[in-house]
Amino acid sequence: MRTTSRPSVGRILAWVYLIAILLITIFPFYWILRTALSDNYALLANPSSILPVDFTWGPFRRVLGLATPEEALAEGGSGASIQLGRYIFNSVIYATLSTGLIVFFSTIAAYAFARLQWKGRELVFSLFLAALMVPGILTLLPNFVLVKELGLLNTFAGMILPYALFSAFNIFFLRQFMLGLSTETEEAALIDGAGRVRILFGITLPMTSGPIVTLSILGFIGMWNDYFWPLLVTSDESVQPLTLALAVFKQASPQSQPDWAGLMAATLVAAAPMLVLFMVFGKRIVNSIGFTGLK
Known part of the structure; x- marks a missing residue:
């Protein structure tokens, strides 16, 4: 019972x-x-x-x-x-290009830290970890001055480039994953004459597809919701993302x-x-x- x-x-x-x-x-x-x-x-x-x-x-x-x-x-x-379609298109361009460039360069940097042996690697990686402790708000003013001096205000390049080449968290995240992967397949490919670039795109990337997809989705969501940086460097509706349309809608x-x-x-x-x-x-x-x- x-x-x-x-x-x-x-x-x-x-x-x-x-x-x-x-x-x-x-x-x-x-x-x-x-x-x-x-x-x-x-x-x-x-x-x-x-x-x-x-x-x-x-x-x-x-x-x-x-x-x-x-x-x-x-x-x-x-x-x-309000031309909502234009704002949506701008958000898609901004989020897609930003996410693609950030993940691409982060993957290359993570592979260099995880697999390549070069002088000063640990020191440089320590600097990357230190960058995680710097609040993002402190980098806004230097990035704004850089974008202004380059004449990239009110452009997609001005919104995307300051963050496209460097993402300490993404590099750390992917490096930790790559360190856990087996090196036997890569060593066999090196013996067969394959170069590092071929190994990266032919062997390492397929095995790292899970974390890459995760970072891509989270990065796309973050860029889609980004508000303050586009507000700082754009004033032209032709490049402003959808988040700024909400403020325009309220002010109208x-x-x-x-x-x-x-x-x-x-x-x-x-x-x-x-x-x-x-x-x-x-x-x-x-x-x-x-x-x-x-x-």
Whole structure:
């Protein structure tokens, strides 16, 4: 006969804690969605409502440019139009090129630290580790001065190049993984006459595909959400990413109160691609990080 055991107090407290953390994590997303589905005028009259106030798709229609200026003003929005397609295109270019260059150069540097023997390697790698301790905010001003002196303000090159050639964390991450790989295959390839470049792209990279994909996804998400650096070096809408469009959308409101419903709808539109990306590749990211830690 089966005997049913009562759950322990510790297990109950653990479940309560997990549920509480889950609700705290999800609630801001729900509140954004609730605001995005509300009429802006009605929202100001009843801001504490848990459910959407006077449910409407108007904020999303305003953000996507499907509403007329009269319809937008009638729901408390702005009559100004924002070229969302251009901002999305700029974000795709910025995030894709930045991620590709950062991962490519980080992989080459990590291979040099993990496999090549050269004088001063450990000293240089120690400097790379020291770079991890420097807050990123301290590098903004020197990078801005460099970009300005090179005449790269308001260009994709100005946004991408300062961070494309150096990423201490990515180099450290990939180096640690490569150190755990077997060297027998590479040594056999060297005996057969293969060069280091061929070994890197033909042998090492396929075995390091998991961490590379992980860094690519995380890097793309980070670049997609980047705000302060593009704000610092760009003022032209032709190169500004989608994150800056949110500020433009807020400033475009002619009323005394911002179009909060439209702003939340724009935030969801900006975050939707990254949410889908993480939902699709989330398991792979977690597995890759765990596997790398075991190595």
